[in-house]
Structure formats: structure tokens, C-alpha cells
Amino acid sequence: xxxxxxxxxxxxxxxxxxxxxxxxxxxxxxxxxxxxxxxxxxxxxxxxxxxxxxxxxxxxxxxxxxxxxxxxxxxxxxxxxxxxxxxxxxxxxxxxxxxxxxxxxxxxxxxxxxxxxxxxxxxxxxxxxxxxxxxxxxxxxxxxxxxxxxxxxxxxxxxxxxxxxxxxxxxxxxxxxxxxxxxxxxxxxxxxxxxxxxxxxxxxxxxxxxxxxxxxxxxxxxxxxxxxxxxxxxxxxxxxxxxxxxxxxxxxxxxxxxxxxxxxxxxxxxxxxxxxxxxxxxxxxxx
Amino acid sequence: xxxxxxxxxxxxxxxxxxxxxxxxxxxxxxxxxxxxxxxxxxxxxxxxxxxxxxxxxxxxxxxxxxxxxxxxxxxxxxxxxxxxxxxxxxxxxxxxxxxxxxxxxxxxxxxxxxxxxxxxxxxxxxxxxxxxxxxxxxxxxxxxxxxxxxxxxxxxxxxxxxxxxxxxxxxxxxxxxxxxxxxxxxxxxxxxxxxxxxxxxxxxxxxxxxxxxxxxxxxxxxxxxxxxxxxxxxxxxxxxxxxxxxxxxxxxxxxxxxxxxxxxxxxxxxxxxxxxxx
Numbered sequence: 228x229x230x231x232x233x234x235x236x237x238x239x240x241x242x243x244x245x246x247x248x249x250x251x252x253x254x255x256x257x258x259x260x261x262x263x264x265x266x267x268x269x270x271x272x273x274x275x276x277x278x279x280x281x282x283x284x285x286x287x288x289x290x291x292x293x294x295x296x297x298x299x300x301x302x303x304x305x306x307x308x309x310x311x312x313x314x315x316x317x318x319x320x321x322x323x324x325x326x327x328x329x330x331x332x333x334x335x336x337x338x339x340x341x342x343x344x345x346x347x348x349x350x351x352x353x354x355x356x357x358x359x360x361x362x363x364x365x366x367x368x369x370x371x372x373x374x375x376x377x378x379x380x381x382x383x384x385x386x387x388x389x390x391x392x393x394x395x396x397x398x399x400x401x402x403x404x405x406x407x408x409x410x411x412x413x414x415x416x417x418x419x420x421x422x423x424x425x426x427x428x429x430x431x432x433x434x435x436x437x438x439x440x441x442x443x444x445x446x447x448x449x450x451x452x453x454x455x456x457x458x459x460x461x462x463x464x465x466x467x468x469x470x471x472x473x474x475x476x477x478x479x480x481x482x483x484x485x486x487x488x489x490x491x492x493x494x495x496x497x498x499x500x501x502x503x504x505x506x507x508x509x510x511x512x513x514x
Numbered sequence: 515x516x517x518x519x520x521x522x523x524x525x526x527x528x529x530x531x532x533x534x535x536x537x538x539x540x541x542x543x544x545x546x547x548x549x550x551x552x553x554x555x556x557x558x559x560x561x562x563x564x565x566x567x568x569x570x571x572x573x574x575x576x577x578x579x580x581x582x583x584x585x586x587x588x589x590x591x592x593x594x595x596x597x598x599x600x601x602x603x604x605x606x607x608x609x610x611x612x613x614x615x616x617x618x619x620x621x622x623x624x625x626x627x628x629x630x631x632x633x634x635x636x637x638x639x640x641x642x643x644x645x646x647x648x649x650x651x652x653x654x655x656x657x658x659x660x661x662x663x664x665x666x667x668x669x670x671x672x673x674x675x676x677x678x679x680x681x682x683x684x685x686x687x688x689x690x691x692x693x694x695x696x697x698x699x700x701x702x703x704x705x706x707x708x709x710x711x712x713x714x715x716x717x718x719x720x721x722x723x724x725x726x727x728x729x730x731x732x733x734x735x736x737x738x739x740x741x742x743x744x745x746x747x748x749x750x751x752x753x754x755x756x757x758x759x760x761x762x763x764x765x766x767x768x769x770x771x772x773x774x775x776x777x778x779x780x781x782x783x784x785x786x787x788x789x790x791x792x
Binding site for chain 2: 307308310311314315383386387390391393394395397398400401404405406407408410411414430433434436437438439440455457458460461464465466480481482483484485488489490491492493494
């Protein structure tokens with residue numbers, strides 16, 4: 228190797244080491260050097276970095292009798308959602324049993340996935356159990372019921388999601404308004420801006436909005452252009468420690484802020500002579 | 515590679531591996547005899563209360579900004595005169611001055627240097643109310659600013675301001691109700707009809723609280739309000755749902771019990787909307 232080449236290589240090596248050294252001194256408080264270097268190079272700290280949004284994960288199949296520590300609460304979710312499906316679609320006993328069977332399989336799969344996710348990701352990033360379960364229900368209802376009835380369930384589920392999103396968005400606005408004394412126009416503008424920045428995890432746990440320092444907030448890029456100079460000053464100096472975990476049960480919306488107060492006992496009508504909403508029965512009658 | 519470059523590189527690699535760790539914000543803990551002591555400075559006491567504001571000057575500046583946006587909100591009535599603005603500013607500055615005087619007075623009595631954990635707990639007992647007061651805002655119901663409003667504004671102006679505040683209060687209340695319903699939905703999934711009718715009844719038959727008190731009781735307050743119109747709500751639920759809903763409403767009723775025992779500052783007053791602002 229020529230002297231010139233050696234000097235050039237040495238220069239590059241020195242530059243690389245300098246980058247690493249500067250990055251390590253940019254380490255956040257309490258972080259080790261390797262974490263600091265990783266954060267400098269890739270924006271990711273030793274602890275996994277700040278969670279952004281929900282990771283889409285495929286729920287793995289599991290034996291229907293698979294159980295772990297997540298199963299009891301997931302079974303409570305199953306009961307509540309079975310009740311809802313029955314309430315909306317007026318299911319008969321056979322249809323409820325079919326939905327329950329499908330639900331139990333899905334609960335096993337979700338429990339298995341949560342078990343695998345537990346040590347890898349924050350619980351706010353785990354797949355939404357309610358969405359997965361009710362999607363499985365929808366598939367069955369599409370097959371079991373007249374289209375109009377199945378569509379009613381689809382619309383009610385969509386309305387529930389929208390209501391949760393709206394609740395989260397309006398609580399964010401309340402927290403902002405209490406600090407910034409927004410004008411009615413700003414309120415409307417921010418409502419629209421926040422709607423465009425929806426994060427699915429905002430609406431899973433309403434308890435977050437009871438603790439201003441930990442409540443999710445929209446990006447500065449969305450908020451600042453809509454504020455006055457004085458409001459920007461207050462916004463910039465607010466205390467926000469980032470997302471807090473209330474435990475996986477709360478983070479995933481599987482428990483109320485008031486704890487586990489019991490479950491709804493599913494009440495079915497007495498045994499019916501003819502199923503009320505059986506799509507196959509209707510097709511036979513038409514023939 | 516020259517020998518100089520190689521030596522420099524090795525030295526830098528060594529610094530990366532074995533150099534001093536990054537500074538942390540953790541307060542230094544030292545053992546003196548068998549007792550754990552904390553190194554506490556005046557600046558740390560300030561930061562414990564004001565968090566993102568690292569100095570008293572910063573905190574005062576932030577308080578002045580908060581006052582300014584409050585006055586900007588009053589100015590939405592459209593007819594606020596310069597002299598009135600000055601009067602409100604003066605009253606608000608009085609609130610700020612009173613608060614920081616209280617804080618400085620307490621700070622003067624708080625020990626600094628090496629203190630015991632018990633001393634730190636005692637200090638925090640005194641600091642926590644000051645922190646809560648600052649976080650809640652310095653121009654609330656009992657402030658000079660609020661008391662000055664009715665006398666500073668003309669009758670028409672004050673009426674216009676009350677309309678603004680009532681709209682805002684109702685907007686906040688509606689949001690808290692919706693969030694409470696979203697929380698209930700996790701246990702008792704609600705149809706669109708149920709949600710809309712509960713919201714309508716709550717806004718028709720109950721009043722927004724004058725103050726939510728501690729923020730973490732907001733949903734309890736809504737449940738308490740729901741319990742006051744229980745007879746209207748019951749027909750909206752199936753029997754098996756109502757059994758569970760009763761248990762949820764009981765959580766709200768506990769607020770009344772906590773008020774009677776004391777220790778919780780919570781104001782839930784059913785008043786006509788025109789008396790909402792005092």
C-alpha cells in the first residue's frame with residue numbers, strides 16, 4: 228500500500244472515530260456510551276427509543292386451548308363483545324355459540340402474541356385485541372346473517388371507533404385550551420389539524436388524559452402555526468414527560484379507569500322455534 | 515497511516531471506552547454514617563416545582579405569558595379598552611406576585627445542602643401545594659384577576675365574557691363526558707343510540723362543575739353527575755348492562771363521600787348557567 232493511500236486510510240479512520248466520540252458525548256442523561264452512539268447515528272437509544280404509532284403484527288395461530296396470563300382478561304373482552312354483537316344483531320343461541328367458538332380461538336392467538344410481545348415492545352404497541360376479535364366476528368356475521376344485519380354491526384363498530392377517536396381528540400383540545408386559552412377559531416382549526424394526525428393508540432386508554440404531563444399531544448409542527456406568539460411561548464415551556472404505561476390492561480383498553488368491576492352476563496332469548504336472523508333460512512324460503 | 519494518526523486514534527478509542535459517563539440529573543445520594551443524605555440546592559428545589567422552567571425568572575416569565583393569553587381571551591369580547599386591559603393586567607400581576615412571594619417565603623425556610631430523606635419528604639409536603647397551585651394556573655376562581663373582572667368590565671362586556679366562558683365550560687364538559695363514555699364502552703359496549711342519548715341527557719339535565727379539582731377525578735365527576743340522573747339513564751340500558759353500570763356509577767358516588775370526609779377539593783354545584791362565573 229502506498230504512503231499516500233495509508234495516509235488517506237488513516238484520515239478516514241480518524242474521522243470515523245471522531246464521529247463516534249462526538250456521538251457518545253451527545254448521549255442522553257443516564258444513557259451508556261453505546262446507547263448514545265446508537266442514538267446519534269440512528270436516532271435510536273439503548274432502551275429501544277421512543278415508541279411511534281402501532282406496529283402492525285400478524286396474530287399467530289395458537290391451539291384453541293392455549294392460555295397464559297393474558298387469557299382471563301381477553302375472555303372478559305370476548306364476553307363483552309359477544310354481548311354487543313347480540314345486542315346489535317339480535318343473534319340466536321346457535322349464532323352466539325358460533326361466534327363464541329371463533330372468539331375463543333382468536334383469544335388464544337392474541338394471548339400467545341401478547342406473551343411473545345411482552346418483553347419486546349411497549350404494550351401500547353401491541354395489536355388491538357378488540358379490533359382483532361371484532362374483525363373475526365364480522366367475518367362470521369357476514370356469513371351467518373342477512374347483509375343488512377351484518378352491515379349494522381359493521382357500522383356500529385365503526386361508530387364506536389370514531390367515538391373513541393373523537394373523545395381522545397377533544398380531551399387533547401381541552402388540555403391545550405386550559406393552558407393556552409384558545410379562541411373559538413383556534414379550537415376549530417386545531418380540531419381539524421389533530422384529526423389529520425390521528426394515532427390509534429391515543430384512544431385506547433382514556434386515563435392518559437387525566438395526567439396532563441403524560442397525555443399524548445400532537446406534533447409541534449401541527450400546533451405552532453395556529454398559535455399566537457404568547458401561546459407558542461407557553462406551549463414550548465409545558466411539561467410533558469412522554470407516554471406513561473398504566474399496565475397492559477389499561478394501555479390496551481381492556482380495563483376501565485375504575486378497575487375490573489365485573490362482566491356483563493350474556494342473556495339470550497328463550498330457545499326459538501325458528502332462527503330470527505338466519506341467512507340460510509331466508510334463502511330456503513325464497514326457493 | 516502515520517504514527518501520529520495511529521496514536522491519536524488509539525487515544526480517542528480509549529476515551530470512548532473508558533471516559534467519564536454522561537452527566538445525569540439524578541440528585542447525588544451520599545451515605546453519612548448509616549444515613550442516606552441528599553445533596554439539595556435551591557435551584558433543584560425550584561426545578562422540582564417548576565419542572566421545565568429551570569429558574570424563578572423563567573417561571574415568572576411563563577406566568578406573565580399565561581396572564582397575557584388570559585387577557586387575550588377576555589379581549590375576544592371585542593370591546594376591551596386599553597385602560598381595562600391595564601387594570602386586568604395589574605390584578606393578574608398581583609396574583610403572580612402573591613404566588614411567588616409565597617414560594618420565596620417557603621424557599622427561605624427549606625434547608626439546602628446535605629439533607630436527610632425525612633427532611634426531603636418534609637420539604638416536599640410544603641412544595642407540593644405550591645406546585646399544584648402553579649400547575650392549576652394562578653388566575654382561577656379565587657384570584658384577584660377573576661374578582662376584578664366584574665368590576666372592570668361594563669355590564670354588557672361582562673355578559674359577553676360570561677357567554678364565552680360558558681361555551682368553553684360546556685365544551686370541556688362535553689369532552690370529559692365523551693371520554694368517560696369511551697372508558698365505559700370498554701366494559702359495556704354502547705350503541706350509537708345509547709351514546710347519543712346519554713350525552714344529550716347529561717348536557718340537558720346536569721351542569722358542568724365550576725372546578726374539576728384534581729384532574730384525575732374528572733371522569734369520577736361525570737359518573738357522579740350521571741348518578742344524579744340515574745332514573746333517566748336506566749331505560750337506555752338492558753337489565754344485564756344496568757347491573758354493571760350501577761357498579762360503575764358507584765365509583766362516581768364515592769366523590770360525594772370523599773367530599774364529606776374532606777381532603778378533596780371538589781366543587782360540584784348545580785346552578786343555573788348564568789351563575790357559572792363569579
